[in-house]
Amino acid sequence: MRLRALGVALASTAALITLPMIPPTVAAAADANLSQGRTVTASSNENAGTAAAYAVDGDTGTRWSSAATDDQWLQVDLGTNATLSQVVINWETAYGKDYKIQTSADAGTWTDLRTVTGGDGGTDTLTVSGQGRYVRLQGLHRATQWGYSVWEFQVFGSTGTSQPGTCSTANSARGKTATASSTENAGTPASAAVDGNDSTRWSSQASDPQWLRVDLGSSQDICKVDLNWEAAYGKDFQIQASADGQSWNTLKTVTGATGGRASYDVNGTGRYVRVLGTARGTVYGYSLWEFAVHTTSGDTSGPIQGGGDLGPNVIVVDPSTPNLQQKFDQVFAQQESAQFGSGRYQFLLKPGTYNGINAQLGFYTSISGLGLNPDDTQINGDITVDAGWFNGNATQNFWRSAENLAITPSSGTDRWAVAQAAPFRRIHVKGGLNLAPNGYGWASGGYIADSKIDGTVGPYSQQQWYTRDSSVGGWTNGVWNMTFTGVQGAPATNFDTGPYTTLDTTPVSREKPFLYLDGNDYKVFVPAKRTNARGVSWPANAGTSLPLSQFYVVKPGATAATINAALAQGLNLLFTPGVYHLNQTINVTRADTVVLGLGLATIVPDGGIDALHVADVDGVKLAGFLIDAGAARSDTLLQIGPAGASADHSANPTTMQDVFIRIGGAGPGLATDSVVVNSDDVVIDHTWIWRADHGEGVGWETNRADYGLRVNGDDVLATGLFVEHFNKYDVVWNGERGRTIFFQNEKAYDAPNAAAITHDGIVGWAAYKVADTVAVHEAWGLGSYCNYTSDPSIVQHHGFQVPVKAGVKMHNLQVISLGGKGQYAHVINDTGAPTSGTDTVPSKVTSFP
Numbered sequence: 001m002r003l004r005a006l007g008v009a010l011a012s013t014a015a016l017i018t019l020p021m022i023p024p025t026v027a028a029a030a031d032a033n034l035s036q037g038r039t040v041t042a043s044s045n046e047n048a049g050t051a052a053a054y055a056v057d058g059d060t061g062t063r064w065s066s067a068a069t070d071d072q073w074l075q076v077d078l079g080t081n082a083t084l085s086q087v088v089i090n091w092e093t094a095y096g097k098d099y100k101i102q103t104s105a106d107a108g109t110w111t112d113l114r115t116v117t118g119g120d121g122g123t124d125t126l127t128v129s130g131q132g133r134y135v136r137l138q139g140l141h142r143a144t145q146w147g148y149s150v151w152e153f154q155v156f157g158s159t160g161t162s163q164p165g166t167c168s169t170a171n172s173a174r175g176k177t178a179t180a181s182s183t184e185n186a187g188t189p190a191s192a193a194v195d196g197n198d199s200t201r202w203s204s205q206a207s208d209p210q211w212l213r214v215d216l217g218s219s220q221d222i223c224k225v226d227l228n229w230e231a232a233y234g235k236d237f238q239i240q241a242s243a244d245g246q247s248w249n250t251l252k253t254v255t256g257a258t259g260g261r262a263s264y265d266v267n268g269t270g271r272y273v274r275v276l277g278t279a280r281g282t283v284y285g286y287s288l289w290e291f292a293v294h295t296t297s298g299d300t301s302g303p304i305q306g307g308g309d310l311g312p313n314v315i316v317v318d319p320s321t322p323n324l325q326q327k328f329d330q331v332f333a334q335q336e337s338a339q340f341g342s343g344r345y346q347f348l349l350k351p352g353t354y355n356g357i358n359a360q361l362g363f364y365t366s367i368s369g370l371g372l373n374p375d376d377t378q379i380n381g382d383i384t385v386d387a388g389w390f391n392g393n394a395t396q397n398f399w400r401s402a403e404n405l406a407i408t409p410s411s412g413t414d415r416w417a418v419a420q421a422a423p424f425r426r427i428h429v430k431g432g433l434n435l436a437p438n439g440y441g442w443a444s445g446g447y448i449a450d451s452k453i454d455g456t457v458g459p460y461s462q463q464q465w466y467t468r469d470s471s472v473g474g475w476t477n478g479v480w481n482m483t484f485t486g487v488q489g490a491p492a493t494n495f496d497t498g499p500y501t502t503l504d505t506t507p508v509s510r511e512k513p514f515l516y517l518d519g520n521d522y523k524v525f526v527p528a529k530r531t532n533a534r535g536v537s538w539p540a541n542a543g544t545s546l547p548l549s550q551f552y553v554v555k556p557g558a559t560a561a562t563i564n565a566a567l568a569q570g571l572n573l574l575f576t577p578g579v580y581h582l583n584q585t586i587n588v589t590r591a592d593t594v595v596l597g598l599g600l601a602t603i604v605p606d607g608g609i610d611a612l613h614v615a616d617v618d619g620v621k622l623a624g625f626l627i628d629a630g631a632a633r634s635d636t637l638l639q640i641g642p643a644g645a646s647a648d649h650s651a652n653p654t655t656m657q658d659v660f661i662r663i664g665g666a667g668p669g670l671a672t673d674s675v676v677v678n679s680d681d682v683v684i685d686h687t688w689i690w691r692a693d694h695g696e697g698v699g700w701e702t703n704r705a706d707y708g709l710r711v712n713g714d715d716v717l718a719t720g721l722f723v724e725h726f727n728k729y730d731v732v733w734n735g736e737r738g739r740t741i742f743f744q745n746e747k748a749y750d751a752p753n754a755a756a757i758t759h760d761g762i763v764g765w766a767a768y769k770v771a772d773t774v775a776v777h778e779a780w781g782l783g784s785y786c787n788y789t790s791d792p793s794i795v796q797h798h799g800f801q802v803p804v805k806a807g808v809k810m811h812n813l814q815v816i817s818l819g820g821k822g823q824y825a826h827v828i829n830d831t832g833a834p835t836s837g838t839d840t841v842p843s844k845v846t847s848f849p
Helices: 003-017 026-030 052-056 190-194 324-335 560-568
Strands: 039-042 073-091 096-104 111-116 123-142 149-158 177-180 210-229 234-242 249-254 261-280 287-295 314-317 345-349 352-360 365-369 377-384 400-408 413-415 424-429 432-434 447-449 452-458 464-468 471-475 481-485 500-503 506-510 514-518 521-527 529-533 543-547 551-554 572-575 579-582 586-588 594-605 612-614 621-628 634-640 655-663 671-677 683-691 705-711 717-724 731-733 738-746 768-770 777-786 808-817 843-848
Touching: 039 052, 039 261, 052 073, 052 149, 073 096, 073 111, 073 210, 111 123, 123 149, 177 190, 190 210, 190 287, 210 234, 210 249, 210 560, 249 261, 261 287, 314 324, 324 345, 324 352, 324 365, 345 352, 345 594, 365 514, 365 594, 377 413, 400 514, 447 683, 464 717, 464 738, 481 738, 481 777, 500 777, 506 683, 506 717, 521 594, 551 560, 551 594, 560 572, 560 586, 586 594, 612 621, 621 634, 634 655, 655 671, 671 683, 683 705, 705 717, 731 738, 738 768, 768 777
Parallel strands: 314 345, 345 365, 352 377, 365 400, 377 400, 400 424, 413 432, 424 447, 424 452, 432 452, 447 464, 452 471, 464 481, 481 500, 551 572, 572 594, 579 594, 586 612, 594 621, 612 634, 621 655, 634 671, 655 683, 671 705, 683 717, 705 731, 717 738, 731 768, 738 777, 777 808
Antiparallel strands: 039 073, 073 123, 073 149, 096 111, 096 123, 177 210, 210 261, 210 287, 234 249, 234 261, 506 529, 514 521, 521 543, 808 843
16 A cells, blocks of 8 residues: 555544534625535546546535646636636645646636635635636645645635526437446347337346436536336436536436336436436336436537537548649658658548559658448559668658558559558558568568558568558568568468567457548448457448547647547547647547547647546547647646546456657657556557657757556457656556557667666566556567767666566567667566677567466
């Protein structure tokens, strides 16, 4: 148990003896408490038991607490514009010494109402004067080593003389997303209770408790709930509302109900509404013909519209587009060497046949077919990546992609000479594929998935490569680490004497969502999860199509407040090519949300905020974008699941695909953690998490980032994991039953000396660290390279560090000294021969322990 947890336990014990009291105030008597039960969000939560909602629930025995950093905030949405008179904060032991009370009309632009310095905790009663819909407690400096912790956050004021909205007769739940604790069978799904049809129903398993919930798509003022029970009714139940689908406020408790039709007047706010059955009226489960939710009609703000055009940086073409080759050439001329530029472009090719095309791809350029299948879009020509801009060296050909089309190469072989962050997905190559640059200079890729290469793949000078769920006509060679899973035609494993690691199938995979045309309508296809896959997923195409109207199309100039409002409304996100600066964290809270980027859309968190948080919900899909750290240090750039997340998502995991992280290079960037995975069952499918070793804003402290990937969730799978140059551990794996298939790493070039990276008596932080507490973990095809240019005399103790336990199994590992700039003493723990000399000869361990 952490000391903080012990402190909480002691505080909770004290609370049972004397609960903290909020003294009555003059304003409380004259003005209403506008914040209680309202939608509340926070910059972070310490754990699931201290969620933001607990600060406005009216219960002085529950609290919100944040992560242990200074720049944290708690924000309440009052639901409408209000005149504010007083704010009361009842602090727990971990209080704010310096903080601001701020207000906003749109949660984007904030006005300071009150600044407190030298606070002493307890209860702060603050007179304020201002107007706004949103009120925020913005922490500046903590008084303790812990985060900020608030029993209750109360905002007093008035909403003017306008009449409140009337309770609408419309059913706000109809047609919305519904989920349930269980279903009796496939014929009684949760969705049948919100379809407006009194002859279809949801029914549960025959046990207590059970629940049915509906996502209204955005926060609403809830005034009435109608229940139409089938014969199997609920005798005792609660009607509840929630802002996030996790922390629930009870709006109505019903006991001794007798079934049939019933209406209940309620008063509360939430995006999610739930019927929680605690006692059944029959021996059967709970069964509802219809579950209707009514809301007030006082809200005059219109909903954010989904769909629309794809913005200025998406270039849509068809075979008849005039000067098509010129369009490709113009973008390439701009992007060929623009490694850290701001240009972002996406070519979308409508189905058809394109003759004589050579689409050369530079930085931040993507090309995709708009058919449902790759063969719908045929290129008789080439899609080319080469390295002329860098004198034949392809080790910096980052950040570009090709997807969902067929190529018949003009010479019989297409050239795709890329490095990291350059996925080749869902491509049919009717010929061969050359992965090396012209002249066979150095190359450091790479990734292929869900693709068919009829001819031979020639890696030649490629150092490493991962190929998944594909088919190849042959594979000529490899330098250090060539790993295959689920690939028809892949070479057999020969890691003891060669570069190959081959698994017959991929344990769990889900292909990346992609945009396509259905007639004249844009849709996003979301492929289904596969288990033990082998070969491509098409043309069978199991999955779901979502119309573009269900996406907020994010274009340059969009604000974080609007993005979050769209998410709260129930929309998915389609980021069009561009660079997006954020002044608040993007919060994904709805199950099955899709966040899809085009043209390497780039998200930059400003002011030290985190870029993106995902709740502990099923089936979120993150794909196709770059997070670029801002100049002020972020705690965590991408967080999947809050701390302490524990829900089972094995049936519908969250996936992270072609999501890339960068700290420095384009300018100063700082982060403590780059990616933290707290949820269980997450699938990380191709990522490059990179602390820059070149570019602008680069230096041991200038772009400091301690950790690349931290996995706390259980049953997490990584396929195609590239993590490089972090100041401490590149990967730290704390969760149980984790698996990694293919790992590529370079240690930080700029470590100033051995002393700077010595910890616990060990020289050098392992590239891949499995925590000592882990009992079960397995990995295949891992490589770590050192290139200590600042101090070539450094001898890193090992590349990999794991507990020696029967359940921890590591297969096919290697460490390499690049040109003799630093060495490794061992491969894993104290096992494996040291590297030596300047000839980049790997030191290998084929099995550990």
